[in-house]
Amino acid sequence: MVDSPRNSVNEKINLRINGEWHEYEIGRDLEPCTTLSAFLRERLGFTGLKVSCDEGACGACTIILDGKAILSCMMLAVEADGKDVLTIEGLAKDDPVIEAFAEQSEPGHGTALQCGYCTPGFVMSVRALLNENPDPTLDEVKEALSGNLCRCGCYAGIVMAVRHASEKIAQRARQA
Amino acid sequence: MTIPYKPRVKRQFVGGYQPRIDADEKAHGRAPYADDMISDRNYPGLLHAVVLRCPYPRARIVRMDVSKARALPGVKAVLTYEDPEVLRMKPTNAGWTDAVDTVSYEGMMWRKFRDRRVLGDYATWAGDEVGVAIAAISQQIAEQALKLVDVDWEVLPFELDPLKALKPGAPVIHPETASTNVLPPDPVGGPDVFLVKGDIEKGFAEADVVLEMDTKHHNPTQGSLDPWCCMATWEGDQLTIISNSYATDQTRMHVSQMLEIPIHKVRVVSKYVGGQFGRGDTGDQPFFIFTALLAKIAGQPVKFKHSRRDSFHDTRQPAQYHCKVGAKADGTITALHFKSIGDIGAHADHSVFALKFAPAEISEAALAPIPNIKMESYAVYTDHIPGCMMRGVGNSQFNFIFGRMIDGLAEKLGKDPIALSIQNFGHEWGSCPDASLKAVLETGAQRIGWTEKRHQPGTGPLYEGFKRRGVGFSVHPGWHAEWQEERRGQVQVKITLNPDCTVTLDAPTVETGTGSNTCNVLGCAEALGFLGIQPKDIAWVAAIDTDRGMRDCVQTDSAVSFLQSEVMIVAAQELKKKLLDTAASFLQLKTDDLEIVKGRIVGAGKEISVKELLMKGDLVPISVMISRHPASQRTGVPYIASFAEVEVDTSTGRTQVVKLVIINDCGTVMYASGAESQQIGGQVMAIGEALTEEIIYDPVHGVPLNFNFIDYKMPTILDMPEIEPVLLEVWRGAGEYGACGIGEGTLTCTPRAIANAVYNAIGARIDEIPITPDKVLRALGRI
Numbered sequence: 001m002v003d004s005p006r007n008s009v010n011e012k013i014n015l016r017i018n019g020e021w022h023e024y025e026i027g028r029d030l031e032p033c034t035t036l037s038a039f040l041r042e043r044l045g046f047t048g049l050k051v052s053c054d055e056g057a058c059g060a061c062t063i064i065l066d067g068k069a070i071l072s073c074m075m076l077a078v079e080a081d082g083k084d085v086l087t088i089e090g091l092a093k094d095d096p097v098i099e100a101f102a103e104q105s106e107p108g109h110g111t112a113l114q115c116g117y118c119t120p121g122f123v124m125s126v127r128a129l130l131n132e133n134p135d136p137t138l139d140e141v142k143e144a145l146s147g148n149l150c151r152c153g154c155y156a157g158i159v160m161a162v163r164h165a166s167e168k169i170a171q172r173a174r175q176a
Numbered sequence: 177m178t179i180p181y182k183p184r185v186k187r188q189f190v191g192g193y194q195p196r197i198d199a200d201e202k203a204h205g206r207a208p209y210a211d212d213m214i215s216d217r218n219y220p221g222l223l224h225a226v227v228l229r230c231p232y233p234r235a236r237i238v239r240m241d242v243s244k245a246r247a248l249p250g251v252k253a254v255l256t257y258e259d260p261e262v263l264r265m266k267p268t269n270a271g272w273t274d275a276v277d278t279v280s281y282e283g284m285m286w287r288k289f290r291d292r293r294v295l296g297d298y299a300t301w302a303g304d305e306v307g308v309a310i311a312a313i314s315q316q317i318a319e320q321a322l323k324l325v326d327v328d329w330e331v332l333p334f335e336l337d338p339l340k341a342l343k344p345g346a347p348v349i350h351p352e353t354a355s356t357n358v359l360p361p362d363p364v365g366g367p368d369v370f371l372v373k374g375d376i377e378k379g380f381a382e383a384d385v386v387l388e389m390d391t392k393h394h395n396p397t398q399g400s401l402d403p404w405c406c407m408a409t410w411e412g413d414q415l416t417i418i419s420n421s422y423a424t425d426q427t428r429m430h431v432s433q434m435l436e437i438p439i440h441k442v443r444v445v446s447k448y449v450g451g452q453f454g455r456g457d458t459g460d461q462p463f464f465i466f467t468a469l470l471a472k473i474a475g476q477p478v479k480f481k482h483s484r485r486d487s488f489h490d491t492r493q494p495a496q497y498h499c500k501v502g503a504k505a506d507g508t509i510t511a512l513h514f515k516s517i518g519d520i521g522a523h524a525d526h527s528v529f530a531l532k533f534a535p536a537e538i539s540e541a542a543l544a545p546i547p548n549i550k551m552e553s554y555a556v557y558t559d560h561i562p563g564c565m566m567r568g569v570g571n572s573q574f575n576f577i578f579g580r581m582i583d584g585l586a587e588k589l590g591k592d593p594i595a596l597s598i599q600n601f602g603h604e605w606g607s608c609p610d611a612s613l614k615a616v617l618e619t620g621a622q623r624i625g626w627t628e629k630r631h632q633p634g635t636g637p638l639y640e641g642f643k644r645r646g647v648g649f650s651v652h653p654g655w656h657a658e659w660q661e662e663r664r665g666q667v668q669v670k671i672t673l674n675p676d677c678t679v680t681l682d683a684p685t686v687e688t689g690t691g692s693n694t695c696n697v698l699g700c701a702e703a704l705g706f707l708g709i710q711p712k713d714i715a716w717v718a719a720i721d722t723d724r725g726m727r728d729c730v731q732t733d734s735a736v737s738f739l740q741s742e743v744m745i746v747a748a749q750e751l752k753k754k755l756l757d758t759a760a761s762f763l764q765l766k767t768d769d770l771e772i773v774k775g776r777i778v779g780a781g782k783e784i785s786v787k788e789l790l791m792k793g794d795l796v797p798i799s800v801m802i803s804r805h806p807a808s809q810r811t812g813v814p815y816i817a818s819f820a821e822v823e824v825d826t827s828t829g830r831t832q833v834v835k836l837v838i839i840n841d842c843g844t845v846m847y848a849s850g851a852e853s854q855q856i857g858g859q860v861m862a863i864g865e866a867l868t869e870e871i872i873y874d875p876v877h878g879v880p881l882n883f884n885f886i887d888y889k890m891p892t893i894l895d896m897p898e899i900e901p902v903l904l905e906v907w908r909g910a911g912e913y914g915a916c917g918i919g920e921g922t923l924t925c926t927p928r929a930i931a932n933a934v935y936n937a938i939g940a941r942i943d944e945i946p947i948t949p950d951k952v953l954r955a956l957g958r959i
Contacts, residue, residue, distance in 0.1 A: 033316075047212035048205025050450070052401040053484045057885035060401055088205035102203035105195045108178030108901065110853030115689025116202030117401040117450025123203060146894045149885065151399050151451050152689050153857030155893040 013081035017044070018090025030077050037061040037072035040087060048088035048120040052149075059148030062121040063087050069128035071147075088120040096168035097127045100161040112161035114152035122148050126162050134169050136162070181845055181903035189698040189711060190741070190913070191845045197694045197716055198448075198687065207448045210420035214407040214479050222407070223252050223311040225470050225480040226318040227463065228325065230299030230306050233334035233559035233878030234349070237297040237307050237327055244324040245310060250317035253474040255466055256308045257297045265294050265434065265465070267352070270490075270562070271525040272430060272460040274569065275423045275730040276664045281433040288362040289524035291350040294434070294462040300349050301522035301559050302879045303489070305462060311470040311478045334878045338496075338519040338556040349557040353524065359555040365528035371536050371551040376502075379511025379548030383502025385588050390498050391580050392944040393573040393927075395491040395519075396861070396869040398566050399890055402450020405481035406464055408471040415442050415468055420449045422686045423458060424720045425727045430460045435468060445721045452688040452731060453861070454565030456490060457526045488883040491871060492566035493530040494519040497577035507591050509600045511548040514577065518553065521560040526569065531555050534570030537660075541653035541813050542578070544604040559878055561871060567861060568920040571652060572927065579650030579928030580943060583935070587633070593932075594621055597651055603812040612907040613651065616817040616839040620649055623837040623900055624819035634939020642827040645834065648932025650925035651817040654841065656733040656917030657909040658742070658806045660813075664735075666803035668726045669743040671700065671751055673798040677707060677775060677787040679714045680797075683740040684728040686720050690919055691850030692736040693718070698847055699741025699913075703748035707786060708775030726801070734854075734917030737846045739806060742911045747802040754798050759789055807910035814841035814907035814916055818862070818925035822933040826956060829949030831934055832897070833863055838922055839902040844913040848903065851918060855901035858922030864891045866927035870946050 011026045017040075024030055030039050037054075040046040040063070049072060050060035056074040063072045064086040091098060101123055104112035113119045122145065129136060129144040136144070141162050150158065183191045201207045216222050237257065246254050255262060271286035273279040299306045308325055312318035335341045341349070341357040349357055361367040380386055406419035415437065421427045424444040432439045463480050471478040482489070495518045502511040514535065520527035531553040539549055566572075586593035594617045602608035621627070629647045636645055670682040683696040693716050701711045720728050729736050752772060759777045760767040763784070770779035775786050790798075819837040824830070838855040845851050861869075868889040872881045882888045908914040927945050935941050940955035953959045 041212075042216055045215070045217050047208070047215070050209070050211075050401070052403065052450075053885045055484065055884060055886070058401060091204075093204075098203045102199040103195050104199075105193050105849040106178075107180040107193050107848065108852065110856040110901070111196055111199065111691075111849050113196070113199060113202050114691060114853055114857060115400075115402070115449065115451040116198065116207050117209065117689075119202050120205035123205070142893050146892045149401065149890055149892060150857075151401050151453070151860065151890065152853070153860030153891075153896075154853060155860070155896045156856050156899060157853065158893070 013078055015080055016084045018087060026078065032076070032078055034077045035073050036075045036077045036080050039077035040072060046087045046089055050117055050120065052117065059125060060118050060121040062124040062148065064124055064128050067131065069125045088123055091127065096172065097123050097130065097165045100165035100168060104157045104161045104164065106160055109160045110154060110157040112154055112157035114154055118148060118150045122150065122158060126165060130165060130169060135166050181848060183845060184905040187702055188705060189701045191848055192698065193848045196691055196850065197697050209402055209448050209450055210418055210446070211402065211405050211481060213447065214405065214418055219407070219477050221476045223313060223474055223476050223478045224315040224318050225309055225311045225467055225478050226322050227305045227309045227466065228307040228322060230304045231302060232299065232329060232331050233302045234332040235299050236330040236332065238330050239328040240307055241326040242308060244326070245321040248317065248321045248324060250313040251310060251321045252313065252476060253311040253470045254308065255295065255469050255473065257295045257306070261469060262295050268292050268294065268434065268460065269523060269525050270457045270460050272458055273426060274526060274529065274565070275426055275458045275732040276661065278425045278429055278727060280429060285364060286362065286524060286526060286528065289353050289359060291353045291523050292462065294465045301561055303561060304522060309466040309470055311474050334559040336558055336560055336873060336875065336878055338517055338558050341558050342554060342556045349559065354557065357557040359524055359528060362528060365532035368554060369550065369552040370532045371539055371549060373539065374548035376511040376513050376548045376550045380502040383510045384505040386500065386502045387584055387588055388498070388500045389580055389584055390496065390943060391577045392496045393494055393576050394945055395494045395561065395563055395871045396566065396865045397488055397491045397871065397888070398453035398455040400451035400453055400455055400487070403482040403484065403487045404456065405479065406467055407477055407479045408468040409477035410472055413441055416445070417464060417468065418445045421446055422449055422452045422688050423728065423730045424686065424722050426458060426730065427464060428722045431464055431468060434465050443721065443723045445719060446686045447719045449686055449688040453567045457565050484885065485883040488561065488871070488880070491561055491563040493527050493563040493570065493573060495531065495573040497573065499577045499581050501581050501585055503585055503589065505589065507589055507596050507599050509546050512543065512546055513550045516553045518555045519558050519560060519563065520555045521558055521562040523562040524555065525562055526564040527555050530564055530570030530573065535574050537655065538574060538653060541603045542601040545600060545602050545608045561880060567858065568924055571924045575650055575652045575924050576928050576945070578652065579925065579932060583648065583932045603653060605810050605812040610815070612814040612841045615904055615906040616815045616841055617651060619902055619904065620817045620819040620837050620839045623902060624821060624835065629821060630936065633936055636937065639823065643823050643825050644937040645821065645823050646933045646935065646937025647819065647821045648929050648936050649817055649819040650928035650932065651815060652921065652924045654814045654816050654916050654918065654921050656735045657811055657813050658739065658911055659808050659810055661733060661735050661739060661806040662808055664806060666805055667729050667739050667743050668801065668803045669740050669747050670726065670799060670801040671744065671747045673751060673755065675790040675795045675797065677709065677790065679704065679709065680717065681714050682717045682726065684720050684726050685731055685736045685740065686728060687718060688731045690731050690734065690737065691847055691853060692731065694850055695737040695846040696740050699744050703744045706752055706772040734919030737917065738913050738915035741846060741913060743802055743804045745912050746804055747800045750800040750802060751798060754800065755786065758793065758798065762789055762793060809910040811909045814843060816840050816921040816925060818929040820926065820929040820933040822930055822937055824934055824937045824952060826938060829952035831867055831947050831952060833930060835898045836926065837900045837902060839904065840918040840921060841904040841906050842916055842918055843907055843909045844905055844915040845903050846913065846915055851903055852901040854919045855922045856899045859899050859926060860891050860896065862923035862926030863895065864889070865945060866930040867946050
């Protein structure tokens with residue numbers, strides 16, 4: 001392993017995870033080569049995100065970083081220094097996206113999840129999409145979710161869940 | 177347009193549209209999968225294991241030096257092919273059972289084909305696990321140690337082409353099980369010519385039209401997102417394995433018999449699984465064994481997890497089929513001859529199941545009215561990745577020639593293929609025309625717009641200058657009616673009524689995404705209708721643990737959805753009796769004088785709610801455990817069909833599916849949202865299989881090239897067309913529900929439906945999937 005300034009003892013990084021700042025020490029809490037997905041899952045126990053392909057091809061490890069959906073397996077934890085990390089554990093219990101994924105059973109479209117392994121990644125991609133665009137078109141939904149694989153094939157149910165989440169957001173905004 | 181299905185019998189809970197019982201947990205990311213549970217955080221001192229994979233398609237280890245690996249700081253255990261506990265291990269395979277039943281080593285299904293060694297010295301595909309397994313304090317150190325293992329390989333000539341491998345003189349791949357590369361006949365699969373009915377030569381002589389054709393089915397892989405993993409840990413001589421295996425009882429039997437330790441010393445636990453789809457054929461994988469041995473050597477828990485690349489460890493069984501069909505001018509089929517050559521890859525496992533067992537079953541179902549049939553098959557070893565089960569066993573491959581035969585024969589006779597199918601097929605215990613067959617085809621035709629859209633091949637209108645559209649269908653007998661599940665043995669269910677009138681349901685099965693857990697809860701609420709409870713009052717036990725003493729009903733054959741619910745009906749009646757006895761004792765009345773209506777015990781002028789009664793008693797829950805064989809009444813099977821509309825770009829060769837209609841006759845819909853999810857969801861695999869998914873090899877070096885999710889192309893949300901799921905209840909099986917599994921069958925017919933639609937669109941046949949642009953352009957004579 002090549003020594004670099006970042007490898008020096010006591011170098012620290014700061015991450016804001018689900019609203020709270022934390023300080024981690026390189027060499028003790030993580031290695032310079034630790035991916036953000038591995039750090040969040042293995043070290044910190046945020047097991048909602050999944051590591052399925054570990055090479056940026058499936059979307060199961062999607063989290064939100066500084067407001068954007070990213071693949072946490074494609075980023076080193078040290079690269080997230082100073083950034084705002086949101087995992088599925090950080091969403092509200094009554095998050096409209098989570099509710100919509102859980103509730104979808106409208107006839108003709110199936111459910112929005114079956115085995116559930118890809119679901120947290122989809123939820124985070126949808127959450128990031130609706131943050132930016134609360135009423136997306138079908139094409140915009142498909143484009144935003146084209147990096148998330150669902151091998152159980154619940155894409156039709158997922159499209160309905162996005163629509164329902166969008167409606168919930170609008171409804172709650174009206175009530176507020 | 178969405179048309180909800182019409183239930184034959186109106187029930188309170190069974191058959192409903194509703195969310196899955198685990199939807200909330202899964203949508204929050206809280207459902208625990210094995211990889212989530214087995215972490216360094218949860219198990220301090222956890223070691224991580226790796227195994228050597230042969231880099232050559234065929235090679236033998238001549239010498240191995242592991243001294244540098246052993247010396248690497250952080251390495252805690254090294255196990256090699258030369259260690260005594262490995263050398264004395266029995267030869268095995270991944271074909272113990274299709275996981276319908278639990279079997280012993282001696283009773284395994286394909287005991288003639290034990291061609292796998294746990295950490296052997298001989299590899300027969302570039303990816304075979306051989307030679308050495310290492311456990312270290314981190315995955316990185318374990319991987320680094322593996323690189324320090326010095327191996328002298330004897331690299332051997334390899335063969336990827338089954339047609340060359342079966343020729344006399346070809347180097348024999350597994351001399352220990354087969355003296356040539358063709359698997360010998362065995363007691364389950366039968367001889368090479370495994371089915372002869374009537375006299376096909378006589379049948380062909382009687383025919384007015386005789387037609388021959390060939391199809392080639394390739395090697396898609398299951399692609400479960402949840403990589404296989406396990407943790408083995410020992411406390412004294414007690415071994416515990418936590419894994420995402422979908423078969424805990426069988427895994428326990430496998431581990432017990434391979435390591436020669438008593439069953440009660442092995443505990444296997446599974447919880448949620450992120451998609452199974454037939455991967456690995458069964459849980460009988462060598463990694464359970466070497467992980468357990470490493471844990472014993474190290475005296476610490478050891479985790480083994482497949483990387484994404486390692487997750488490409490088996491495929492659907494690739495098969496080439498030849499069919500000859502003879503028919504009268506009026507459409508009556510007089511003779512059928514099917515011959516298949518299966519590329520079974522590096523290990524036999526269950527391949528004969530796909531090549532012989534499944535087609536033989538179809539001869540009893542769809543082909544029963546045909547007087548003269550001959551079927552023969554040759555299972556050929558090659559140095560490819562092994563292949564067998566993937567959401568079905570052999571049916572997809574057979575349907576690819578069967579649906580081709582129907583389409584081709586109808587064209588030759590100038591008849592409609594739907595009418596031709598109804599005229600010729602049925603099942604052994606039914607009448608012809610078959611009501612289920614007629615229903616699935618006529619419904620499908622109506623929903624896709626068959627009459628309006630079907631035209632002579634290649635004669636439809638042009639869209640955007642270069643694009644042509646076409647429609648096609650394929651049809652298949654379903655399988656996994658209750659009588660076909662007899663081999664499963666007793667199905668076990670335990671219902672516990674708690675003192676507050678809530679229920680704990682122990683219907684053991686590892687939840688892999690199929691939704692049978694929701695079927696179970698709906699079936700339980702239905703059976704316990706006398707308690708007046710709702711599904712939310714029932715807790716389904718998600719963790720499957722062999723120490724609980726019940727055999728798990730494995731998610732295979734798509735049959736768990738109804739098998740356990742049938743048993744619950746018996747269990748609920750037993751529970752009712754016990755509850756009435758308790759009430760009679762409490763109320764000092766006779767049991768016969770009492771009845772339970774909507775959660776209230778009434779009789780002899782007295783009335784008390786169940787909850788009130790139980791809370792006044794000793795607070796001991798009332799439990800009933802029932803073991804029951806599936807009903808054996810021969811009811812035949814229902815039908816399934818896929819109708820496809822495609823658009824083919826004749827300038828680029830790209831095929832896009834415009835619409836799919838998927839029709840499943842279920843007998844009884846147990847859970848409508850779940851069934852529709854299976855119908856819609858199965859099309860991801862089906863479209864991938866038909867158009868894009870394929871394992872590609874370097875023909876010079878014999879090495880697979882695309883073991884990743886970038887180059888192995890699974891459909892995304894952008895690739896999926898409109899899908900219309902249609903559920904029917906026409907056929908009826910045995911039991912209260914008379915249902916039939918549908919999960920596997922949702923994708924059986926789609927690749928052929930797409931291929932027939934492509935022919936209808938462009939007027940040129942492509943009988944080898946995936947239908948990639950180059951094949952389309954070649955068929956059109958453009959390249």
